[in-house]
Amino acid sequence: DVKVTQSSRYLVKRTGEKVFLECVQDMDHENMFWYRQDPGLGLRLIYFSYDVKMKEKGDIPEGYSVSREKKERFSLILESASTNQTSMYLCASSLIGQALNSPLHFGNGTRLTVT
Amino acid sequence: SQQGEEDPQALSIQEGENATMNCSYKTSINNLQWYRQNSGRGLVHLILIRSNEREKHSGRLRVTLDTSKKSSSLLITASRAADTASYFCATFTGGGNKLTFGTGTQLKVEL
Numbered sequence: 068d069v070k071v072t073q074s075s076r077y078l079v080k081r082t083g084e085k086v087f088l089e090c091v092q093d094m095d096h097e098n099m100f101w102y103r104q105d106p107g108l109g110l111r112l113i114y115f116s117y118d119v120k121m122k123e124k125g126d127i128p129e130g131y132s133v134s135r136e137k138k139e140r141f142s143l144i145l146e147s148a149s150t151n152q153t154s155m156y157l158c159a160s161s162l163i164g165q166a167l168n169s170p171l172h173f174g175n176g177t178r179l180t181v182t
Numbered sequence: 183s184q185q186g187e188e189d190p191q192a193l194s195i196q197e198g199e200n201a202t203m204n205c206s207y208k209t210s211i212n213n214l215q216w217y218r219q220n221s222g223r224g225l226v227h228l229i230l231i232r233s234n235e236r237e238k239h240s241g242r243l244r245v246t247l248d249t250s251k252k253s254s255s256l257l258i259t260a261s262r263a264a265d266t267a268s269y270f271c272a273t274f275t276g277g278g279n280k281l282t283f284g285t286g287t288q289l290k291v292e293l
Binding site: 071100102107108109110111112115123125126157159168170171172173174175176178 | 213215217222223224225226227230232270272280281282283284285286
């Protein structure tokens with residue numbers, strides 16, 4: 068089975084801190100994604116990557132950046148955390164091409180609180 | 183705005199009953215997928231239906247797709263307490279290699 072591992076389940080950070088959220092997948096998937104999930108808003112795509120060192124903006128990239136130096140690892144960076152970034156962050160991976168009917172495999176999420 | 187919108191937002195049924203959730207979307211799709219999320223966990227893929235398919239089954243799950251109405255439904259038959267979770271539809275439109283999720287239906291199955 069595909070395993071997507073997020074480094075922290077819970078994280079508490081202060082406003083203005085630089086925050087790193089790490090995600091690792093073990094199935095050699097090309098695509099990796101970062102979503103945030105908020106009540107009433109569902110999942111919103113922040114960034115995704117379809118190859119090493121490649122990245123694409125999702126629907127809400129403002130305030131975030133990403134890094135993909137190795138195929139198995141995709142990091143989400145909050146350059147200067149703000150309280151409106153308090154949320155559940157979900158990482159996912161998939162084989163290349165959703166059109167080829169490849170589902171997403173999710174990690175268990177990181178609940179980030181910014182105080 | 184969300185591509186997919188689930189209806190109802192919340193559903194409470196008794197064990198053994200069937201549960202039906204609906205998803206409407208706005209633009210043409212390549213495929214539509216359903217996911218389940220248990221409280222505080224990540225999402226788990228349930229079933230994928232392509233735009234040229236009308237119905238698909240997987241165990242107690244039945245998914246239908248009506249592209250003329252831009253809608254899909256997920257039926258869970260003979261529900262169990264373990265089916266209690268949030269259910270999301272997600273659409274792939276072929277551009278940008280990404281899925282767009284709806285806001286989800288919270289299903290509660292009571293003993």
